[in-house]
Amino acid sequence: MAADPASPARRASARRWLVALLLAALAVAGGWAAVRRAVPARPDPWLRAGAMPSLASGVGERWFWVERSKGAPQRLVVAQGREARAIAEADAVTTYHADGQRVAWIERSGKQWRVCVSELGAVGRRVLWQGPEEPWGARLVWPGVCWLRRTPAEAPGLRAHPPLGPQLEVVGASLSGGPVVSVGTLPEEGPGEVLGEHGASLVVAAWRTGAPGNTVFYLVPVGGAPVRRLAGEVGIQHGVLERDGALVWPAPSREATVEAAASCIRRLPARGGGIETIAEWLPARGALFVTQRGLIYVGGEWRSEAWLPGAPTELPRPAPRHRDVAVVAAGERDLLLVSVTAAAAKPMLYRAPLP
Amino acid sequence: MRAGSALRKQVNPRVTAIAILAVLAAVQAAWWRGLVWKPPAPPGATMGGGGPMSGPPAAFGRRDVIVDTIAGAPDAGDADGPGRNARFDGPVGIAVGPDGALYVADSRNHRIRRVAPDGRTTTVAGGEPGFADGPASTARFLYPCGVAAAPDGALYVADTGNHRIRVVRDGTVRTLAGSGAGCRSGPGATARFCWPAGIAYEAGPPPRLWLADTLNGRVRPVGLDGTVGDGWTTPGAPVGVATRTGGPPVVAAPVAGLLGPAGMALKPRIETGDVRAESPPTDLVLSSPTALCAGPQGLYATDDRHAAVFDVRGGVAQVLAGAACGAARLEGWHEGSGATCAFGRIGGVAADGKGRIYVSDTSNNAIRRILLPEAQTPDDQEDDAESRDRGPDEDLRRGYLWDPGYPPPDWRRGVRPPRAQRGRQEHPDVHSGNPPGPDLRLGPGRRP
Numbered sequence: 074m075a076a077d078p079a080s081p082a083r084r085a086s087a088r089r090w091l092v093a094l095l096l097a098a099l100a101v102a103g104g105w106a107a108v109r110r111a112v113p114a115r116p117d118p119w120l121r122a123g124a125m126p127s128l129a130s131g132v133g134e135r136w137f138w139v140e141r142s143k144g145a146p147q148r149l150v151v152a153q154g155r156e157a158r159a160i161a162e163a164d165a166v167t168t169y170h171a172d173g174q175r176v177a178w179i180e181r182s183g184k185q186w187r188v189c190v191s192e193l194g195a196v197g198r199r200v201l202w203q204g205p206e207e208p209w210g211a212r213l214v215w216p217g218v219c220w221l222r223r224t225p226a227e228a229p230g231l232r233a234h235p236p237l238g239p240q241l242e243v244v245g246a247s248l249s250g251g252p253v254v255s256v257g258t259l260p261e262e263g264p265g266e267v268l269g270e271h272g273a274s275l276v277v278a279a280w281r282t283g284a285p286g287n288t289v290f291y292l293v294p295v296g297g298a299p300v301r302r303l304a305g306e307v308g309i310q311h312g313v314l315e316r317d318g319a320l321v322w323p324a325p326s327r328e329a330t331v332e333a334a335a336s337c338i339r340r341l342p343a344r345g346g347g348i349e350t351i352a353e354w355l356p357a358r359g360a361l362f363v364t365q366r367g368l369i370y371v372g373g374e375w376r377s378e379a380w381l382p383g384a385p386t387e388l389p390r391p392a393p394r395h396r397d398v399a400v401v402a403a404g405e406r407d408l409l410l411v412s413v414t415a416a417a418a419k420p421m422l423y424r425a426p427l428p
Numbered sequence: 429m430r431a432g433s434a435l436r437k438q439v440n441p442r443v444t445a446i447a448i449l450a451v452l453a454a455v456q457a458a459w460w461r462g463l464v465w466k467p468p469a470p471p472g473a474t475m476g477g478g479g480p481m482s483g484p485p486a487a488f489g490r491r492d493v494i495v496d497t498i499a500g501a502p503d504a505g506d507a508d509g510p511g512r513n514a515r516f517d518g519p520v521g522i523a524v525g526p527d528g529a530l531y532v533a534d535s536r537n538h539r540i541r542r543v544a545p546d547g548r549t550t551t552v553a554g555g556e557p558g559f560a561d562g563p564a565s566t567a568r569f570l571y572p573c574g575v576a577a578a579p580d581g582a583l584y585v586a587d588t589g590n591h592r593i594r595v596v597r598d599g600t601v602r603t604l605a606g607s608g609a610g611c612r613s614g615p616g617a618t619a620r621f622c623w624p625a626g627i628a629y630e631a632g633p634p635p636r637l638w639l640a641d642t643l644n645g646r647v648r649p650v651g652l653d654g655t656v657g658d659g660w661t662t663p664g665a666p667v668g669v670a671t672r673t674g675g676p677p678v679v680a681a682p683v684a685g686l687l688g689p690a691g692m693a694l695k696p697r698i699e700t701g702d703v704r705a706e707s708p709p710t711d712l713v714l715s716s717p718t719a720l721c722a723g724p725q726g727l728y729a730t731d732d733r734h735a736a737v738f739d740v741r742g743g744v745a746q747v748l749a750g751a752a753c754g755a756a757r758l759e760g761w762h763e764g765s766g767a768t769c770a771f772g773r774i775g776g777v778a779a780d781g782k783g784r785i786y787v788s789d790t791s792n793n794a795i796r797r798i799l800l801p802e803a804q805t806p807d808d809q810e811d812d813a814e815s816r817d818r819g820p821d822e823d824l825r826r827g828y829l830w831d832p833g834y835p836p837p838d839w840r841r842g843v844r845p846p847r848a849q850r851g852r853q854e855h856p857d858v859h860s861g862n863p864p865g866p867d868l869r870l871g872p873g874r875r876p
Contacts, residue, residue, distance in 0.1 A: 233790050234790075285760070285761055
């Protein structure tokens with residue numbers, strides 16, 4: 074007694090199966106969407122770096138970083154589209170700064186230090202200064218490059234007396250070369266970095282090394298007026314200037330019991346007012362970046378994440394990221410990520426939109 | 429059939445099942461490892477929390493002394509206030525006044541500060557950099573580095589950047605001697621100095637001042653009427669000077685050593701103050717002193733090459749507090765016993781003659797205090813009991829002492845605020861410790 078395929082009972086059974094299958098499909102699709110929402114998709118691979126990038130920064134469509142392959146010199150790399158090329162190769166590339174048209178950097182070959190500048194669309198470079206003493210923190214400041222250098226103490230061993238010890242001189246040179254001119258002198262030994270310009274002044278960070286060390290931010294008027302201390306902070310901190318000129322820097326947490334275990338972000342407005350804490354309870358030892366969407370803090374842990382400082386009363390949250398990648402840096406327009414699923418000598422890099 | 433039967437006899441079903449399960453477990457473990465495995469971090473990316481497992485041989489301070497911070501904190505600033513709420517920027521010279529307060533030459537702030545016995549810091553004179561006599565609030569200094577207190581309440585200041593000696597008395601600042609850079613003896617304004625950094629008061633009779641005229645390489649007597657004598661030349665650049673009752677002044681000249689009046693240089697041998705320290709170095713000498721003061725039986729001195737305070741007697745410099753090491757400066761900002769504390773670069777030292785030694789911790793922007801056993805109260809001893817129980821080797825393992833190449837991952841462990849501040853924070857800026865030193869890691873998000 075085979076059932077008639079066209080019988081009502083058979084059709085009802087088929088409908089039940091169809092409905093069940095539809096519901097199952099909907100459930101699977103919903104679950105999949107929920108998972109994708111909670112777990113971001115792995116970004117598309119961009120290009121493979123020569124080594125783990127450090128000092129990465131994104132300027133417009135370009136990304137810059139410093140890398141060193143095993144047994145090879147250190148390279149300053151610029152990447153655009155799907156191509157990366159080395160701008161400089163030296164025993165050490167300690168710092169650089171790029172804008173949309175050119176890049177300035179400090180390199181060491183043997184015992185010789187150089188401050189160099191190069192047009193991004195051109196081949197070759199111009200050496201603005203070279204010598205045996207290490208310069209620090211070069212920055213493109215229109216119409217030239219400024220950096221820091223140490224002037225020796227009047228007599229050996231006078232480092233415990235600030236006015237008698239080594240001094241930190243802010244110097245600059247035109248992009249076309251020419252003499253190196255002094256902009257100002259700080260009662261510091263260095264090292265340090267030029268953070269940028271605000272009005273007719275440079276904002277400079279001086280680091281007092283040692284343990285724990287501290288960082289002092291100065292305003293150095295280009296016209297020769299006396300330098301002014303803006304703020305001091307515990308530890309060696311890397312500050313940034315926001316677009317409105319506010320000085321922002323990461324600092325040890327003001328709330329954590331063990332301050333070094335967490336970071337906060339401190340801000341000194343350009344228009345005056347006191348120092349304020351704009352975010353707390355961030356991962357320690359991270360770095361700040363100024364992007365088109367404001368400040369982004371990239372944590373210092375191995376699988377680092379990008380954090381958007383929220384309101385001061387809110388706990389910050391990391392931007393979602395795929396578990397196979399870590400955030401290297403935040404550029405003006407996007408994030409640079411690196412694969413952490415394999416200890417590759419030449420890690421795969423990814424780009425992702427800003428959170 | 430016979431072969432199959434033999435095989436069946438050789439195979440134990442239970443062993444076979446266990447083997448299959450083991451293989452499955454291994455496959456699953458490999459699969460799971462693929463899920464959770466992460467690549468090893470680059471060298472230096474993780475320190476594990478222990479820091480260096482061993483340090484270079486060092487001579488440590490005495491366990492029976494207690495070191496704490498009475499004013500200031502490492503972040504530079506210019507705020508008055510109680511205890512660690514106060515901020516200094518490069519404090520150098522320090523002196524104990526007749527009222528028991530401390531007077532500090534706050535060099536980068538161009539001010540003279542007063543730390544009252546209750547720990548509150550106020551500004552005595554100065555403000556913006558410059559040169560101006562007059563009421564203390566409007567007077568101007570330029571990088572003052574030395575200060576000496578007279579029994580009558582007057583403060584004598586080595587106004588280093590202005591090449592002058594200033595005196596603060598009854599709320600008024602005036603110039604005692606000097607009028608610009610140069611090298612000349614004579615009365616008042618006719619005298620010339622060149623970056624004088626150290627000054628000391630000698631009770632006499634007759635009472636007078638001794639000045640370390642640093643870049644002239646001279647130590648010069650200065651009468652309280654402002655008359656400047658020739659003094660004598662020193663082999664190095666003198667930065668500190670101390671007077672002792674009934675004896676000639678002693679001068680600290682980096683690189684040259686401790687100098688007597690005839691220019692005789694003394695480079696005392698450094699001895700450990702901690703008898704339990706294992707194999708302390710025996711070849712260290714105090715060769716680059718930067719500050720000194722008279723003690724009841726000798727001198728207290730500091731050295732540019734060691735983050736420590738020394739008790740100098742009879743050709744021996746015993747480490748009183750801090751650590752002396754030939755390989756590196758073991759810097760830090762850590763309280764505890766003399767054997768476990770840590771200093772930064774020290775620019776000044778003063779003693780009150782009652783077992784308290786005050787240290788101007790220049791690079792930590794703080795005023796530190798060393799309590800000898802005779803000055804300790806039961807409270808002090810209780811506060812320090814935990815610190816004294818730890819040995820220096822243990823502290824090295826904990827990584828609070830900085831060694832080049834090893835960023836201290838958590839050196840603040842063990843730093844405790846003074847008893848009065850425990851359990852609460854008086855100010856959001858108050859912090860009892862500090863973050864690691866320069867980040868040496870080159871990895872994601874890192875900037876060297």
